[in-house]
Amino acid sequence: MTKVFLKKGIRKRVENGHPWVYKNEVDRIDGEYCMGDIVEVYNPKGQFLGRGYINPKSQILVRIMTRNKSEEIDIEFFHNRLLRAWQYRQKMVDTSSCRIVFGEADELPGLIVDKFNDYLVIQTLTYGIDQYKEWIVDLLEEMIHPKGIYERNDQQVRELEGLPMQKGFLKGDFDPYTIINENGIRMGIDIAEGQKTGYFLDQRENRYAIRNIVKDASVLDCFTHTASFALHAVHFGAKHVTAVDISEHAITTAKKNAALNNGEDKIDFVCANAFDLLREYEKEGKQYDVVILDPPAFTKSAKNIKSASKGYKEINLRGMKLTKPGGFLVTASCSHYMYPDVFRKVLYEAAKDAHKTIREVEYRTQAKDHPYLWNYEESLYLKFFILQVL
Numbered sequence: 001m002t003k004v005f006l007k008k009g010i011r012k013r014v015e016n017g018h019p020w021v022y023k024n025e026v027d028r029i030d031g032e033y034c035m036g037d038i039v040e041v042y043n044p045k046g047q048f049l050g051r052g053y054i055n056p057k058s059q060i061l062v063r064i065m066t067r068n069k070s071e072e073i074d075i076e077f078f079h080n081r082l083l084r085a086w087q088y089r090q091k092m093v094d095t096s097s098c099r100i101v102f103g104e105a106d107e108l109p110g111l112i113v114d115k116f117n118d119y120l121v122i123q124t125l126t127y128g129i130d131q132y133k134e135w136i137v138d139l140l141e142e143m144i145h146p147k148g149i150y151e152r153n154d155q156q157v158r159e160l161e162g163l164p165m166q167k168g169f170l171k172g173d174f175d176p177y178t179i180i181n182e183n184g185i186r187m188g189i190d191i192a193e194g195q196k197t198g199y200f201l202d203q204r205e206n207r208y209a210i211r212n213i214v215k216d217a218s219v220l221d222c223f224t225h226t227a228s229f230a231l232h233a234v235h236f237g238a239k240h241v242t243a244v245d246i247s248e249h250a251i252t253t254a255k256k257n258a259a260l261n262n263g264e265d266k267i268d269f270v271c272a273n274a275f276d277l278l279r280e281y282e283k284e285g286k287q288y289d290v291v292i293l294d295p296p297a298f299t300k301s302a303k304n305i306k307s308a309s310k311g312y313k314e315i316n317l318r319g320m321k322l323t324k325p326g327g328f329l330v331t332a333s334c335s336h337y338m339y340p341d342v343f344r345k346v347l348y349e350a351a352k353d354a355h356k357t358i359r360e361v362e363y364r365t366q367a368k369d370h371p372y373l374w375n376y377e378e379s380l381y382l383k384f385f386i387l388q389v390l
Contacts, residue, residue, distance in 0.1 A: 001040050002031030004054070004062055008044040014064070015043055017375030019052070019104050021062035035162065036131045038073045052109070053128025057162045063109035063128060075135050081108050082139050092368040097180040097189075099201050099369040100144070105379040106371070113140065114197040116189050117178050118147040121197040122170065125153070127161040137170050148172030150191050152198070167192065179260065183208045185231050186260040188253065195225070202366040203228065203294065206332070206384045209362060210290070211236040213328045213386065217289035220244070220281075220322060222274040222315070227254035227267065229292050229330075234263040238290075241267045244274050278318035289327045291319040297335040305337050309346050312338065317350040320358070323389040328361065336381040343383045351389075361386040 006014060007027040014021055021041055033039055033054055041049045041062055050064035051073065065073055085106040089098050100120070101113040110126030113136075120140055124130040130153075137149055149171040158165055176192035182204055191198040207229055215237035221230040224243035233241050245251050251271045258264045270277065274295070293315055299308035312333060319329050333343050340363075351358045365372065366382035373379045 001051075002029060002033045002037065002054075004029050004039050004041045005046075006041070006043050006049075014041065014049055017067075019050075019064040019107075019109055019376055020060045021052075021064070023056075023059055023061045026061060036128050040069075053126075053131075055127045055161060057127070058160060063104070063126065065107060065109065075139075078108075078132060078135050079139050079143075081106065082136070082143060085113075086143060088371070089369050093204075097182065097199075097201065099367075100140075102370050102379070104376050105373045111136065112197065114199075114201060115144070115146070116180050116191060116198060119174060119176075119178060119191060120144065120146045120149045121152050121191055122149060123152050123155065123197065125155060125157050125161070127163055130158075130161075130163055133170075141171055146171070148174040150176060152191070152196070182228070183232065183235070185228075185235050186257070187226065187228060187231070188257055188260060190253070194253075199226070200228070202334075202370045202382055203332070203384070205367045206364050206382075207232040209364060209384075209386065210292070210330055213330075213361075214238040214290055217327075219290045219292065220286075220288040220319075221292040221294075222278070222319070223293065223295045224254055224269075225250050225294075227257045227269075229294060230254070230267055231257060231261055231263055233290070233292075234258075234266045235261070238266065242270060242288075243267050244270045244272055244277055246271065246273050275315060275318075278315060278322065282318055282321050286322060287324045287327075288322055289324055290330065291323050291327070292330040293319050294330075294332045298333075299335050299337055302337045305342070308335055308338060309342065312343070312346045313350045313353075316347055317354045320351060320354040320356045320389050323356075325390060327389055329358070329387045329389055330385070331387065332382065332384045334382050336378050338383065340380075340383050343385075347385065347387070357390040359388040359390060361388055 005027045039054045050067045052064035054062050085101050097116050101111050110129035112123040114121045124133045151170050154165045154167045189198045214233040217238050219233045219238045219241040221243045224245045230241045230243040251269050298311045364384040
């Protein structure tokens with residue numbers, strides 16, 4: 001088997017368990033290979049580190065799948081990995097709708113599998129994992145018995161891997177719109193056209209965490225998307241919610257979800273840029289018992305962290321000013337590179353500039369079906385705070 005040797009003097013990130021080998025970390029490659037081939041990775045001393053697939057088109061040259069030298073990458077390997085992932089979810093979460101496979105965190109780099117009721121949505125985001133798609137689909141069908149499987153490989157990251165963007169039915173022919181139940185709330189999911197795989201399951205537990213602070217509250221929910229936080233607020237007793245999103249399509253979907261839960265009378269939907277609207281509301285002197293900020297990622301790379309920090313500071317400063325004394329700010333970042341300590345500092349600086357004192361009520365991360373692998377820090381990406389603004 002082709003062997004990839006790491007350079008001397010580099011940080012021992014891969015030796016310490018990280019699954020990615022970057023091109024600039026490689027000293028030499030002994031043997032020939034094609035895109036997607038399984039190769040072995042060795043440290044400069046010639047000690048075996050792991051086995052995974054190689055892609056010279058990607059800056060991540062090798063993604064390690066196993067550290068066990070006797071473990072072959074075959075159909076039995078995929079069966080065992082998928083079964084372990086599924087059994088973990090069965091223990092940890094309500095599996096009626098959940099993430100079944102979370103890429104590297106389940107030692108299946110490049111693979112995402114979400115379950116919405118009786119349907120699975122699959123993403124094979126790297127060349128190396130895409131070549132095993134047929135095995136993976138057959139094994140998932142055998143293991144979980146879904147009514148259908150849909151492919152959402154319409155992510156641009158695939159083009160960086162030398163793969164086309166595509167989507168469609170892999171098993172069955174079904175209505176891609178389904179209604180899930182999350183914490184007692186009905187949410188319509190568009191598997192074919194929704195964001196990512198159709199819905200953000202990673203905030204499920206965090207949406208439940210607001211239950212004690214929204215009762216009888218006036219709530220401002222920015223970046224509402226499909227109204228998941230807004231509807232949780234109504235469900236848990238909010239007297240009124242203003243839900244904001246810049247996307248007309250998102251607002252249309254959010255209104256449908258409100259109708260599913262008989263919540264139309266308690267939610268006002270506003271299609272606007274949240275940054276502009278927060279400034280406008282501040283000038284108007286508006287105040288809310290609870291302000292929720294769940295924006296999309298402001299950066300997906302370390303080099304843009306400075307500008308991202310400015311964005312997070314701006315919206316949180318405005319959010320704090322719009323929160324009544326004693327009220328609560330619910331704020332999140334899904335940017336991996338906005339590390340927990342960096343996000344805390346941003347929130348502290350925002351509070352200082354807003355002349356507010358903040359008290360931490362709760363800090364959370366992503367749901368348990370999006371596990372955090374300690375030797376793969378990229379798997380920790382979601383930071384979620386409930387803060388009291390004094």
